Amino acid sequence: MNTSIVIADDHPLMLRGLTDFLTSKGFNIIGSAEDGNTAYNLIVKLKPDIAILDIRMPNKTGLEIAEACKKNDLSTKIILITFDKEEDVYEEALKFGVYGYILKEFAVEEIETCIQHTLIGKPYFSQEIASFLNHNNSKKPKTLELLTKSELKIVKLISENKTSQDIADVLSISVRTVDKHRSNIVSKLSLDNKPTSLAVWSNSNKDFL
Template structure:
């Protein structure tokens, strides 16, 4: 089956460009919108696999749509695209458990891999935005000090998008042990129990692992 996608952006050229590009790659664009209300209504009605949303749109922002989808347990995976490099927006996006956060100038290069990661329940955050926000920070997050050496190894492998099975094979331990470590790490880092939370945290702190 084709992956169903809704795209929303109040810039007509960006909207058309993404639609044409993803259609040429075999994705099924089931709806498009130039404002947040229309985009959210399309998501509720069509329940697409993926929704690619501009952060700043009239009536409802991409973040507000992501929050509403999270609150109402909608199955659509949200990918946000933006020109903004504001840390506050970035942190809000993480809190909404979105599956992607991409700068528009790199959208064509990154959107396809972002979609494929999302379909495999692996979040994708543009390295460009992470590097931009962290370029002045050389200190490890304090939370890392809470982890044991074994837990730190596992977080590093999670940041490389490895599954529990792959981690178990690499470290010569059982999958059950890996999952127990993951549970302990989530507790120590005070993350919620969403499947993507630890992956997002590991991805964002990859340079410190």
């Protein structure tokens, strides 16, 4: 397994623990850092496939690094690990196009699955995060009212990690039609055009679909 990874966390035990665990699983840890500036510089210099970042670090937070990577069109995929369950932090992570959002208490159990999802372009978020947010915000997102019945069917299938070809097969329509619907949905929801944006949005709202 040649997946290259940079890990950053200002808690040495967490940093060492994740590094040792992922190394034992065959991942290539090419750099580590205990602060945000060092982490971002490593991402720019080494161009890892994935960066696993603590959200709250000195100098630059994980969110600020994710924002900088998006702004500068860096190809490294971001996974955030955190103790935070605040909704605004989670929404910021979605806005910056992160691929994974994992609670630290479940990091060892979930990180390998999260990386596997990330490598094939599928977002992964701790189920505990989704459960917490749904418990604290049970109202159906108003943005869903903007979508047609056909678009809602497609969003639901996207939340189940279906590809455009899968969706075409399920709905008995062409891939071209699916892609046209996807484009319309992205426009209506005011998402950016990154391939993962709609998948992340659908995943975070799957309980309402």
